[in-house]
Amino acid sequence: MQISELYTLLLLMLLLFLITSLIRVFIERKKLKREQFQTLTLIKCSKCGYTEEREFQTGDYILKPEKECPKCKAQTRIFKIYDVKVPRK
Amino acid sequence: MMLWIRNIKMRLARIERLAKEAKKKVLDVLKKGGIKGDPEKFLNTYLQFFVIDPVRDEPTNLMRRLEHLLDIRQKRMKLGLKQVLPDLGEFTRNNLEIMIEAARALDLIYRIVRHYLMLGQKTNNWILIMQLELEMPQIVKLAETYYKALDAFKSGKPVGDGIGALAAATLMNSGGSAIKKEIVEDTIMGVTERKGRKLYVIKAKGPGGTVGKPGEAVKKVVEELKGKVSRIIMIDAALKLEGEKTGEVIEGVGAAIGDPGPEKFKIESIAMKYSIPLDSIIIKESLEEAITPMRKEISNAAEKVIEKIDKALEERTKEGDIVVIVGVGNTVGIAQ
Incomplete structure (x- = not known):
């Protein structure tokens, strides 16, 4: 094998290594972006069962008293806070 | 071996970045809270804070010795935070305490991986390097999970572990309206009636991030009632196996609690002392789901748990009985 052939082989190996590394980085980045979540707050009136879902706000906690119920005027409370998957666009 | 080392270094750099960002997030909260003194110096004190395990060769009072050490550690951290952030609310301080714990875990993971990598390189130990390379994906996942947990505690969102x-x-x-009182430090007990049975419900004091002392609370309640308790039912999140469904509710016996030992020991001891049957209900979830904001499927399990409790009350107790129910887990974002 001539020296120039050896260099070509080495160059090809280096290229192959670089390409596989790039593919790997790309796959890992894609994996990171795979799942997105959104936190929602569920407000419920314990008297009439009225429920309302809105985005989580800092300071929210389960059983926190909320606004008046639009149906029966009783005081509503935060019933649940949970994460839901955001569909990928 | 060179390729393995290169891969480990690449992933170690990611862990280092996560550990640094976690530290930055905690520092931001400390600064926003109006910390007295140097926030970095304060955080560094707690990032490498340690507890020396009690002697296990001599088992006498092992649980009490362990509890004593854990209490000292917690009190020291609470006092430290109170001294530098006196104006911050109790619940925010509790959440900050857990954020420091998560940052500490990330820092520890980073230092351990770096240690084994450097040791493997230094001694040219390819077995050590190979083991580390094979373990790296799981280690990175664990580090990412701790990092994600920081945001939940920063904003006070309930986490999966809080399902109990x-x-x-x-x-x-x-x-x-149940009668509620703080029965032991950071632990609330509410007395209510259901299906003609008197329920003593115990949970950690929310909405700050704490697990309370459920074992101590159960012991106190049962002793106060002179052992006249027909059942103890425990509810807790449990790690699922890969392939199992998140939010699945299953039943068993024994103390469902994942503490280092003292709280579980107290519950088992008091149940044994008065021959009280000990039931447990667990909700399956992964480690990531347990320490990140509660998923909807886990949150929906609360109703299924109550159905199981109703069934247990009807089938295994009679009207007028007293039942102690313990909701175990971190109560961040959940009041009472």
């Missing part, structure tokens, strides 16, 4: 506390809070408030 959520079920207990729902139960406490289901039968009208």
Whole structure:
């Protein structure tokens, strides 16, 4: 094998290594972006069962008293806070 | 070996970045809270804070010795935070305490991986390097999980581990106005009636991030009632196996609690002392789901847990009986 052939082989190996590394980085980045979540707050009136879902706000906690119920005027409370998957666009 | 080392270094750099960002997030909260003194110096004190395990060769009083050490550690951290952030609310301080714990875990993971990598390189130990390379994907996942947990505690969102506390809070408030009191430090007990049975419901004091002392609380309640308790039912999140469904509710016996030992020991001891049957209900979830904001499927399990409790009350107790129900887990974002 001539020296120039050896260099070509080495160059090809280096290229192959670089390409596989790039593919790997790309796959890992894609994996990171795979799942997105959104936190929602569920407000419920314990008297009439009225429920309302809105985005989580800092300071929210389960059983926190909320606004008046639009149906029966009783005081509503935060019933649940949970994460839901955001569909990928 | 060179390729393995290169891969480990690449992933170690990611862990280092996560550990640094976690530290930055904690520092931001400390600064926003108006910390007295140097926040970095304060955080560094707690990042490498340690507890020396008690002697296990001599088992006498092992649980009490361990509890004593854990209490000292917690009190020291609480006092430290109170001294530098006196104006911050109790619940925010509790959440900050857990954020420091998560940052500490990340820092520890980073230092351990770096140690084994450097040791493998230094001694040219390819077995050590190979083991580390094979373990790296799981280690990185664990580090990412701790990092994600920081945001939940920063904003005070309930986490998956809080499902036991959520079920207990729902139960406490289901039968009208329950009488609630702080029975032991950071632990609330509510007395309510359900299906003609008197329920003593125990959970950690929310909405700050704490697990309370459920073992101590159960012991106190049972002793106060002179052992006249027909059943103890525990609710907790449990790690699922890969392939199992998140939010699945299953039943068993024994103390469902994942503490280092003292709280579980107290519950088992008091149940044994008065021959009280000990039931447990667990909700399956992964480690990531347990320490990140509660998923909807886990949150929906609270109703299924209450159905199981109702069934247990009807089938295994009679009207007029006293039942102690314990909702175990971190109560961040869940009041009572």
